[in-house]
Amino acid sequence: MKKLFNPRSVAVFASMKKGKTGYEIVRNIVEGGYKGDIYPVSRSGGEIFGKKICSEFKDLKFDLAVLAIPGSMIPSILIDLGEKGVKSIIIISAGFSEVGNVAAEEKIKNIANHYQMRIIGPNCAGIMNTECNLFASIEVPAFYGHTAFITQSGALGGAVLMMAEEMEFGFSKFVSYGNRCDVNEVDLLKFLENDPQTKVIAIYIEGLTDGRKFLIQAKKTAAKKPIVVIKAGKSQAGMRATSSHTGSLAGEDRIYDAAFKQAGILRVEGVEEMFDLCRTFTYYPRINGNKIGVITNSGGPAVLTVDKLEELGLVVSEPSKNIKNKLKELLPPNVALGNPFDLLAYGGAEYFTKVCKAIASEYDMIIAIFVPTATMKATAVALALGKLKKGIHIPIFANFMAGRLVKDAIEVLKEYGIPNYETGERCAKVIRKMIFCAIK
Amino acid sequence: MHELIKNAKKENRSLLETEAKLLLRDYNISIPTFKLIRKKEEVKNAIHCLGYPLVMKIISPDIIHKSEAGGVKIGIENEKSALWAFQEIMRSVKKYNNSARIHGIIACKMIPQSIEIIVGMMKDPHFGPVIMFGLGGIFVELLKDVSFRVLPIKEKDAEDMISEIKGYKILQGIRGETKKDIKAIKELLIKISQLSMENPEITEIDLNPVFVFENGLKVIDARMIL
Numbered sequence: 111m112k113k114l115f116n117p118r119s120v121a122v123f124a125s126m127k128k129g130k131t132g133y134e135i136v137r138n139i140v141e142g143g144y145k146g147d148i149y150p151v152s153r154s155g156g157e158i159f160g161k162k163i164c165s166e167f168k169d170l171k172f173d174l175a176v177l178a179i180p181g182s183m184i185p186s187i188l189i190d191l192g193e194k195g196v197k198s199i200i201i202i203s204a205g206f207s208e209v210g211n212v213a214a215e216e217k218i219k220n221i222a223n224h225y226q227m228r229i230i231g232p233n234c235a236g237i238m239n240t241e242c243n244l245f246a247s248i249e250v251p252a253f254y255g256h257t258a259f260i261t262q263s264g265a266l267g268g269a270v271l272m273m274a275e276e277m278e279f280g281f282s283k284f285v286s287y288g289n290r291c292d293v294n295e296v297d298l299l300k301f302l303e304n305d306p307q308t309k310v311i312a313i314y315i316e317g318l319t320d321g322r323k324f325l326i327q328a329k330k331t332a333a334k335k336p337i338v339v340i341k342a343g344k345s346q347a348g349m350r351a352t353s354s355h356t357g358s359l360a361g362e363d364r365i366y367d368a369a370f371k372q373a374g375i376l377r378v379e380g381v382e383e384m385f386d387l388c389r390t391f392t393y394y395p396r397i398n399g400n401k402i403g404v405i406t407n408s409g410g411p412a413v414l415t416v417d418k419l420e421e422l423g424l425v426v427s428e429p430s431k432n433i434k435n436k437l438k439e440l441l442p443p444n445v446a447l448g449n450p451f452d453l454l455a456y457g458g459a460e461y462f463t464k465v466c467k468a469i470a471s472e473y474d475m476i477i478a479i480f481v482p483t484a485t486m487k488a489t490a491v492a493l494a495l496g497k498l499k500k501g502i503h504i505p506i507f508a509n510f511m512a513g514r515l516v517k518d519a520i521e522v523l524k525e526y527g528i529p530n531y532e533t534g535e536r537c538a539k540v541i542r543k544m545i546f547c548a549i550k
Numbered sequence: 551m552h553e554l555i556k557n558a559k560k561e562n563r564s565l566l567e568t569e570a571k572l573l574l575r576d577y578n579i580s581i582p583t584f585k586l587i588r589k590k591e592e593v594k595n596a597i598h599c600l601g602y603p604l605v606m607k608i609i610s611p612d613i614i615h616k617s618e619a620g621g622v623k624i625g626i627e628n629e630k631s632a633l634w635a636f637q638e639i640m641r642s643v644k645k646y647n648n649s650a651r652i653h654g655i656i657a658c659k660m661i662p663q664s665i666e667i668i669v670g671m672m673k674d675p676h677f678g679p680v681i682m683f684g685l686g687g688i689f690v691e692l693l694k695d696v697s698f699r700v701l702p703i704k705e706k707d708a709e710d711m712i713s714e715i716k717g718y719k720i721l722q723g724i725r726g727e728t729k730k731d732i733k734a735i736k737e738l739l740i741k742i743s744q745l746s747m748e749n750p751e752i753t754e755i756d757l758n759p760v761f762v763f764e765n766g767l768k769v770i771d772a773r774m775i776l
Contacts, residue, residue: 321676325700365674368698372707 111293111301114198114228115239115283117173119147120246123187124178124202126152126163131178131202133158134248135236142245147172168194176236176246178202184232185217192225200246201231207289208233219291227292234288235264240281241307247284255280256309257388258302260287260295262316263342270314270381279385282307290319296327303331310391312338312384321366325373332374336547338387339377341366376543383539386531390540393529394505397544399474400425404450404534405465406479407457407486411511412450415477415534422542426450433472440464450479458486459494466495470502475541479509479534480516488519496526507541509534552576555751558776563611565752568656570772573749574757577741580768584658593636593657594629601659602627606635608643612650619646624660632657661768664761665720665730669738671701671746671755679746683739685717686759693717701743708739721762730762738767751776 120139124132136150140159149170150163157163164170168190175196177184181203191199199222206215215232222229230237236247245251249268253275261267264286274281282305285298295313302308311331318324328337343363370377378384402424406412416426426449429437434447441447441464442456451469453461457480466476478495482488488510499506508523508530510516520530531537551559554569565573571581585596586609597604608621616622620642623635639655666686674680677700684696697711712718712735723729738760746752754775761768 318676321674322678322700325677362674365677365680365698365700368680369677369700371710372699372703 113173119172120174121149121151121172122176123151126150126158138245142251143243174198176200181205188221197227199229204233206232215291222292229292231288235267235286238284252284253280256282258283258308259312260285260298261314296323299327299331310336310388312388314340316342328373337375339375386536386540390529400545401474403469403473404477406450407453408481409452411479418535418538436468459490462491463494463498475505477507481511482515488516492519492522507537564776565774566609570774577745582658582661584656586654588654593633597632597657603660604657605660606655606657608639609653609656610650619643664763666759669757673753683711689717702747703743708736728764734767
């Protein structure tokens, strides 16, 4: 498996005409900064992105072959590659089991077995390894990061990469694994479990071929690193869509749900939640306890947040008499002393700091909600939170609203290692999952 | 392979209610004492130590809907009624399905009504054997308030499964009812997990209903399909 992700040299078999798949892949590999040898292979010959296009490959030496040629040509090329001793193959080409052509896929599988090759695909969008700048994919290259993303759907993978680019969210590895004729989720989990660059694993699944094997591996891996899963095909319509898209059965969703729970996998509803959760894990690998203190300068958003927290079964407990007395001394007279701690017109840097410090001993984490006003400035509050973060020893989650008014403040928060969420409800969902993760 | 399963397979059928219950008993799962009566002449001796009231049911691999076939008689209070019930069941069942294979009639003491739970096992195409738990009646049928786990399960899985259902508070005792034996339910789930894993020939288990008391529980009816 390692050779697939860390080859010393790559050959790309495809048409190299501008706009074609091969062209895109070679461009991504070259412009991505890959340091190994790159061999575009096509009968056309010529040159592309500074690399000579080889019309013959028999004398070339390479670890990894990426195939984006017509499906009918693949078996014979595979055999040739097998004879050469190439062990790592990515097949981008489609037209296999996903359209009912199971026999052709079986043929490829048999060739792979015979030559002890590892194949990703067919019908996939390729792989990326940001550790060695390998972008053997038709999709937009990813930034460097610590989240691995593996997906059964190439198109969704592409969309996720685009969204990630916009958020400046990086990945360690990206794998669109297509039809899984050889390498499947179990193999990938095993590999990512032992990849030091990967701290969180995110998966998009439509259907599993061997659920039990997956569960057993997932349980092992989830004990080391969080696994976040989007499982599509919940609704009847969704199930119909997935059935035709990947040729796999959607399965009873409630059983998937139970199985994921058993394995300690965090199931999220969609891409937005996946990003929120994975992002948070890079800030806080783990949170302890479940007592949440909410501090705000604005009542409305706080209520929405607390509503969501309680709906999710989380604890928003009242402070002790001790803390209440402390707060009474610190705060102006008309500020209520309950949780959420609504600072009203006093919700500036000074009081945010004072209250955080005062309640930190009794809570396991703080959600700081802030809406800028004429007198209360976001950046100042962000700075204040950033500065006191280390001293209070509990995680702070920020919910600075809204839009361009808090853009700079969010950057400041980022610098101090405080994640921000557009809404308190999104933050609540993340916290709920992280608590589950910690107690599994 | 378990003897009971071997026999059933030989005859190309699933386990009878009596066999399913015996298998449960082998795993230390509590079932009401019963007797299988094959002939009218055996009735008197069979019901001798069971006590009243009795319920009598037809045991036949070919009759799935026992009540519909007239194969169930409840509230039997004495020997005379038991004899009558025996004959009546046989007559009714023969009329319903003349070629049904009759193994006999089961007689057991009626257990006082209590909170009902359901425990099931089935083979999911993706995950293999899966266990299901829920409160009986409309909770399962209408509200679909059930929990699942993939087998084999551990104690924690059993605990989670039970507390996960929306009707959990009912087991803890509401509206003047006492708390029910949740520990016994937990043990039942773990034993069914064990039973299922050790007898892979069984493709489906349906324990419905199971009465749960303050102390202990009893499996009132059991189906096991091969």
